[in-house]
Amino acid sequence: MPAVQETVDQVRLIDVDQYKYGFVTDVESEKAPKGLSEDTVRFISAKKNEPAWMLEWRLEAYRRWLTMREPNWARVEYPKIDYQDLYYYSAPKRNALASLDEVDPEILKTYEKLGIPLREQEMLAGVVRQDSEGNNLGERRVAVDAVFDSVSVATTFKEELKKAGVIFMPISEALREHPELVKKYLGTVVPVTDNYFATLNSAVFSDGSFVYVPPGVRCPMELSTYFRINEANTGQFERTLIIADKGAYVSYLEGCTAPMRDENQLHAAVVELVALEDAEIKYSTVQNWYPGDANGKGGIFNFVTKRGDCRGDRAKISWTQVETGSAITWKYPSCILRGDDSRGEFYSIAISNGRQQVDSGTKMIHLGKNTTSRIISKGIAAGRSNNTYRGLVSAHRKAKGARNFTNCDSLLIGDKCGAHTVPYIEAKNSSAVFEHEATTSKISDDMLFYCRQRGMSAEEATALVVNGFVKDVLQQLPMEFAVEAQKLISISLEGSVG
Amino acid sequence: MNAEVRKIKTAAELALVDAYAAAKPKLPGTGALKALREEAFKRFDAEGLPHRRVEEWKYTDLRALMRDLKPLAAAPDAKAKALAKNAGKLLASVESRKLVFVDGAFVAELSDLTPEAGLTITSMAQALAKGDALVTAHVGKVVATNDVAVALNTALMGDGAVIRIAAGASIARPIHLVFAATTPSSMFTRSLVVIEKGARAMLLESHEGASDYQVNAALEMVVGDDAHVDHVKIVSDGAAALHVSSLMASVGAHARFNDFSFTTGGAVVRSQLFLRFDGEGTVANIRGATLLKDRQHADITLVADHVAKGCQSREIFKSVLDGESRGVFQGKIIVRPKAQKTDGRMMTRALLLSETAEADNKPELEIFADDVQCGHGATAGALDEDLLFYLKARGIPAREAEALLIQAFIGEAVEGIEHAGLREVLMEAAVAWLKARG
Numbered sequence: 001m002p003a004v005q006e007t008v009d010q011v012r013l014i015d016v017d018q019y020k021y022g023f024v025t026d027v028e029s030e031k032a033p034k035g036l037s038e039d040t041v042r043f044i045s046a047k048k049n050e051p052a053w054m055l056e057w058r059l060e061a062y063r064r065w066l067t068m069r070e071p072n073w074a075r076v077e078y079p080k081i082d083y084q085d086l087y088y089y090s091a092p093k094r095n096a097l098a099s100l101d102e103v104d105p106e107i108l109k110t111y112e113k114l115g116i117p118l119r120e121q122e123m124l125a126g127v128v129r130q131d132s133e134g135n136n137l138g139e140r141r142v143a144v145d146a147v148f149d150s151v152s153v154a155t156t157f158k159e160e161l162k163k164a165g166v167i168f169m170p171i172s173e174a175l176r177e178h179p180e181l182v183k184k185y186l187g188t189v190v191p192v193t194d195n196y197f198a199t200l201n202s203a204v205f206s207d208g209s210f211v212y213v214p215p216g217v218r219c220p221m222e223l224s225t226y227f228r229i230n231e232a233n234t235g236q237f238e239r240t241l242i243i244a245d246k247g248a249y250v251s252y253l254e255g256c257t258a259p260m261r262d263e264n265q266l267h268a269a270v271v272e273l274v275a276l277e278d279a280e281i282k283y284s285t286v287q288n289w290y291p292g293d294a295n296g297k298g299g300i301f302n303f304v305t306k307r308g309d310c311r312g313d314r315a316k317i318s319w320t321q322v323e324t325g326s327a328i329t330w331k332y333p334s335c336i337l338r339g340d341d342s343r344g345e346f347y348s349i350a351i352s353n354g355r356q357q358v359d360s361g362t363k364m365i366h367l368g369k370n371t372t373s374r375i376i377s378k379g380i381a382a383g384r385s386n387n388t389y390r391g392l393v394s395a396h397r398k399a400k401g402a403r404n405f406t407n408c409d410s411l412l413i414g415d416k417c418g419a420h421t422v423p424y425i426e427a428k429n430s431s432a433v434f435e436h437e438a439t440t441s442k443i444s445d446d447m448l449f450y451c452r453q454r455g456m457s458a459e460e461a462t463a464l465v466v467n468g469f470v471k472d473v474l475q476q477l478p479m480e481f482a483v484e485a486q487k488l489i490s491i492s493l494e495g496s497v498g
Numbered sequence: 499m500n501a502e503v504r505k506i507k508t509a510a511e512l513a514l515v516d517a518y519a520a521a522k523p524k525l526p527g528t529g530a531l532k533a534l535r536e537e538a539f540k541r542f543d544a545e546g547l548p549h550r551r552v553e554e555w556k557y558t559d560l561r562a563l564m565r566d567l568k569p570l571a572a573a574p575d576a577k578a579k580a581l582a583k584n585a586g587k588l589l590a591s592v593e594s595r596k597l598v599f600v601d602g603a604f605v606a607e608l609s610d611l612t613p614e615a616g617l618t619i620t621s622m623a624q625a626l627a628k629g630d631a632l633v634t635a636h637v638g639k640v641v642a643t644n645d646v647a648v649a650l651n652t653a654l655m656g657d658g659a660v661i662r663i664a665a666g667a668s669i670a671r672p673i674h675l676v677f678a679a680t681t682p683s684s685m686f687t688r689s690l691v692v693i694e695k696g697a698r699a700m701l702l703e704s705h706e707g708a709s710d711y712q713v714n715a716a717l718e719m720v721v722g723d724d725a726h727v728d729h730v731k732i733v734s735d736g737a738a739a740l741h742v743s744s745l746m747a748s749v750g751a752h753a754r755f756n757d758f759s760f761t762t763g764g765a766v767v768r769s770q771l772f773l774r775f776d777g778e779g780t781v782a783n784i785r786g787a788t789l790l791k792d793r794q795h796a797d798i799t800l801v802a803d804h805v806a807k808g809c810q811s812r813e814i815f816k817s818v819l820d821g822e823s824r825g826v827f828q829g830k831i832i833v834r835p836k837a838q839k840t841d842g843r844m845m846t847r848a849l850l851l852s853e854t855a856e857a858d859n860k861p862e863l864e865i866f867a868d869d870v871q872c873g874h875g876a877t878a879g880a881l882d883e884d885l886l887f888y889l890k891a892r893g894i895p896a897r898e899a900e901a902l903l904i905q906a907f908i909g910e911a912v913e914g915i916e917h918a919g920l921r922e923v924l925m926e927a928a929v930a931w932l933k934a935r936g
Contacts, residue, residue: 073553397854412868415835425859427878430850439873440865 024259025110025230032089034233038062041203044089048172048206051179061192061202068196074359075388075420076328078301081266088204090231092148110148110228143168145209145225147238157221164220166250167212171239174210181212185243189272189309189336197268197303197330201237205270208238213248213279222478224253227269229289229300235266242272244279246312251282251478256325258290261298264327265290268303277312277339282320284477286485289325294383296355299327306333310342310368318345319362320476322485327356332390334363337371337399344373347476349485352385352417361391361422366402366432377408378470381417388420395432402432410440411469413462511546513567517684518653521570525656526626534638538652541644548646557826557858558797560647563766564740568712570654571683574600578680579608585678586704588734588927592919594674594702602677602685602713603657616667616697622658622688632662636690640718641746641772641803648744648770651716655688658715661701665694665722672700672728672917677715679707679739687715695722695750700917703731706763710738716746723750723777728916729757732924735764737792744770751777751806758915759786759798760924762931767796774803775811775837782811787911787924789931790823790855797826802844804837813844816911818904819855820935830862831872838867844874849881849907851900901932 032043041062045055070081143157145168161168167178175182192202209225229236244250258265267289273281283306292299302325308317319333335344346362364373373393381387387410395402410419421438443465451461467474467486474482507515518539525535547564548555574582582600585608597619598608604621611619625633638652659675677687693699705713713735721727735741741764749755759769775782788796802811817825831842848857861874881903889899908928915921 410863410865412865412870415838415868417868418864418866420865421861421863421874423859423861423876425857425861425876425878427848427850427857430853430855430880432850433879434859434877436859436861436876437873438861438863438875439871440863441871442868 025106029090029092029231031087031231031234034087035084036086036088036204040088044204044206047089047091048175050172050175053183054175057187057192058203061199062204064193065196065199065203068199070196074330074390075386076330076357076359078264078328081301085233086266087231087234088237089206090234110230143221143223145170145223147207147209147225147227148230160220165214165217166219167210168223169210171208171210171241172206178210178212181243182210182241185272185274186241187272189274189307190270190305195305198270198305201239201268201270201305205237205239208240208269209242210240211242211250211252213244213250215246215248217248219248219250222251222253224255227254227256229258229265229267232261233263233265235268238269240269240271242281242283243274244276244281246276247278249280252284253478254283254285256287256289258300260290260293264299264301266301266303267326269305271304271306271333273308273317275308275310275312275315275317278314279312280316280318281308282318283308283333285321287321287323287325287329291325291354291356292327294354296327299356300325301328302326302331303328304331306331307336308334308344309336310339310344312342313339313368314341315339316343316345318347318476320347320473321349322473322477323348323350323358323360329356329358329360331360332362334365335373336365336367337373338367340368341370342368343371346373346375346377347473348377349380349470349473350377350387350389351380351382352387353383354385355383356385358386359388359390361389363392364394364404365392366395366399366404368399370401371399372403375404375406375408376472378473379408379410379419380413380466380469381410381419382413384416386418386420388422389438390422392424392426393434393436394424394426395428395434397428399429400431402429404434406436408438409469410438411466412440412442507546508561510564510567511561514650515543517567517570521654525654526623528629530634531626531629531637535653535655538638538649541649542646542653545646554645554799554828557828558766558768558795560742560768563795564712568682568684568710571601571603571681571685573603574605574680579605581680582608582678585706586674586676588732589674589702589704589920589923591923592672592702592917594672596674596676597659598676598678599657599659599687600678601681601683602687604659614669616664617669618662618664620660622660622690623656625660626655630660632692633660633690636692636718636720637688640720640748641774643746643772645744645770647714647742647768648716648746651686651688651714651744654686654714655716656686658687658689659691660689661691663691663693663697663699666696667694668698669700672702674702674704677703677705677713679709679711679713679736682710684712685714687713689717691717692720693722693725693727696724697722698726700728701730702920703729704734705732705741705743706734706736707739708736711736712740713742715743717744719745719747721747721749721753721755724752725750726754727756730915730920731759731769733759733761733763733767733769735767737763737765739764741767743768744772746772748774748776749780749782752779753777755780755782756914756916757782757784760927761786761788761796761798762790762927764796765794767794769796769798771798771800772803773801774805775809776805778806778808780806780809782809783914784811784813785911785914786815787908787928788815788817788825789908789928790817790825791820791935792823793821794823795826796823797828800829801832802830802842803832803834804840804842805834807837808839809837810841811843813846814911814914815846816908817848817857818851818908819848819857820851822852822854824856824858826858828860828862829874830864831874833865833867833870833872835866838869840867840870840872842870842872846874846876847907848878849904850878851881901929904932905929
């Protein structure tokens with residue numbers, strides 16, 4: 001049981017509130033003046049040399065935002081966010097770079113410390129692909145877009161991707177180089193007016209990734225973006241737009257970390273996915289923002305809007321997420337199943353410890369005929385945390401033959417935490433078949449006893465049971481992430497085992 | 499987005515304000531009871547009728563569904579009493595003690611008031627007027643809720659039953675509260691049932707009527723330790739009726755509490771159950787069956803709040819939806835930090851018989867204790883083609899095969915009722931409903 005051993009080792013190594021990625025990188029940065037106004041929006045747009053229509057788009061969003069109220073329906077409590085006390089733009093100086101060599105070595109070091117290869121020759125450690133006969137297929141490569149505070153600092157493998165016709169670049173660059181593509185798709189999945197945080201993001205987003213996979217192309221490597229919030233009092237507002245054209249396939253990974261700071265930091269991202277006919281997008285997240293300390297001081301407020309649109313027939317969108325960080329998580333990656341025979345999937349592990357509050361889930365909106373969706377959600381609550389699954393499955397009048405299967409399980413560790421399930425199931429036509437099941441339990445004494453009887457320690461036994469509990473979801477992650485995610489799970493649960 | 503900004507009152511809301519002002523001097527009760535009404539009315543006045551932005555009323559927008567307020571029901575005259583004479587006949591085959599309420603008022607001459615040891619029955623209007631000790635001790639206090647429909651009931655409560663079952667008493671016949679509506683009016687009934695330690699009773703409640711009326715019925719139930727209570731509610735209101743009812747029950751230790759809701763009538767039905775399990779080791783079975791057609795709308799909203807440890811609750815709700823009907827089920831199991839070893843299972847299933855029917859399910863779990871086993875399941879779908887095929891292959895006509903499957907579907911919920919006669923009556927009612935479907 002090497003995986004279990006690894007988990008146990010990790011647990012031993014790390015103390016309860018020692019967040020591994022909590023260091024601060026000392027780089028000079030350039031910021032927009034504190035606060036939010038039309039000037040801030042103009043400043044960001046000007047910084048990015050954006051076309052005029054984009055500035056208008058942002059300003060419209062900003063004006064709309066002013067009329068909106070912060071949503072309060074989620075089971076999360078937090079002090080009022082002072083939107084005027086934040087920096088909306090922060091970029092490391094010297095950011096117009098011709099090559100990776102010009103990137104600030106401090107930043108390179110940061111990503112190195114985080115274990116993220118920005119140099120193309122570097123491979124992810126220890127992962128070697130083999131075919132069924134056990135022959136090496138060469139190292140698995142991942143193209144990385146690294147976002148540091150408000151800007152993208154490096155994107156790797158651009159040339160090679162270009163050969164395949166895949167566009168993978170910071171969205172600010174895409175706005176300049178492929179404005180027609182951005183204009184065509186931006187805001188079509190998550191409209192500017194969608195919700196409070198999405199509207200705020202539309203006004204002030206600074207960077208993020210843009211991916212376009214042309215018809216019939218299978219993206220030759222995994223694409224990934226690593227987000228890092230470094231500056232204090234800075235909100236990070238990134239925007240990701242992924243388009244898989246007819247018959248295309250892309251797998252995209254997202255990782256996030258932030259320094260340990262006493263004050264809370266705001267992260268309000270928007271992710272839009274568009275899958276056209278026969279296309280498939282697989283989107284995986286390992287969210288490991290700083291969760292705050294054991295007393296709930298500090299940590300990231302994570303208010304994220306993620307939505308995928310299966311716009312063509314037989315399109316498929318799959319979300320996989322491992323949520324271990326953030327003081328507050330407010331996130332509902334959704335699928336709009338517009339095309340006939342399209343498919344949406346959502347696999348999630350949400351772990352909360354300390355005083356973390358998680359309110360997360362998904363929405364599956366069935367619009368097309370014979371659409372199917374599957375939701376597997378595993379919530380683990382420990383410490384004094386609250387972990388809520390909130391999900392919507394709906395089939396509209398015309399969604400004949402819609403099918404959904406939902407399974408959400410919660411595990412409670414300790415008697416001071418809470419686990420909640422709030423599913424909404426709306427069937428508006430008779431040929432829709434929906435099944436939903438949810439359970440909440442603690443690790444059964446029988447299981448622990450069984451393991452301990454066979455010579456395992458209490459810690460090992462707990463780790464084994466937890467790993468078994470989340471296995472369904474871990475299997476959906478790309479291999480590199482599965483290992484990382486497994487480690488993260490054990491780290492997050494430290495202090496609650498036994 | 500701008501959920502709270504709403505100052506303009508609807509016609510129904512304005513009418514309610516007027517109705518309260520006009521009725522206030524005549525409403526029974528003084529002192530603390532009067533203050534209770536006043537406070538409840540203030541809540542309504544501030545919040546208005548519940549609407550879709552109120553999470554608990556998301557699927558039943560009462561503000562939109564209740565266009566107007568029917569005049570408050572007057573005391574029933576001879577004609578009304580005559581009309582109500584046969585009320586409750588659905589349960590005619592079940593030997594019971596009938597207490598009849600016509601247009602929301604207790605009618606002694608239609609009721610069976612034969613004395614029985616351990617059983618005390620009074621009318622709520624009298625009890626309120628007298629400031630009855632039982633009423634002052636419990637009314638409005640059994641389960642605290644912010645619900646506006648309950649507040650409206652408290653503000654305007656007129657009559658109802660006050661029943662006390664003494665400790666250890668075992669009431670032989672089921673007590674049947676018959677609510678009959680004969681005029682297009684609105685009625686606010688409030689009942690209180692106190693079942694003391696170790697007592698045993700069965701309470702039936704049926705709502706019926708023909709015209710276009712509005713019912714807001716509330717029932718508070720205090721179930722003592724070791725008591726055994728069955729409660730069956732039948733909603734067979736008229737096709738144009740608006741029915742809102744709320745059950746608030748607190749259940750003591752080692753009790754048995756069985757509840758069943760059977761709904762076939764009413765244009766808009768909202769049945770709310772607020773249950774709190776205060777004592778250890780109680781076993782509760784909460785079930786329901788709903789059969790809807792045409793444009794009917796029925797919403798069952800259940801909150802099972804586990805406060806004490808080691809309780810077991812089972813919830814099974816089935817709905818059969820035909821025509822353009824809409825069936826809503828919202829069920830929430832709460833497990834408080836001290837309610838360790840809670841065992842809660844909730845199952846809700848909707849069967850859609852037509853293309854245009856709609857089923858909305860929201861089964862919630864809210865859990866603050868770790869050593870629990872809680873789960874819920876929810877399904878929605880049409881009849882299983884394979885099962886239909888199986889039956890048809892054996893020579894059973896399609897319509898009959900459907901009816902058989904639907905009966906089996908409903909049967910799973912109905913069979914949990916402990917009273918055999920009642921089980922039969924409800925299954926017969928389901929069969930009759932299926933026949934009427936054609």
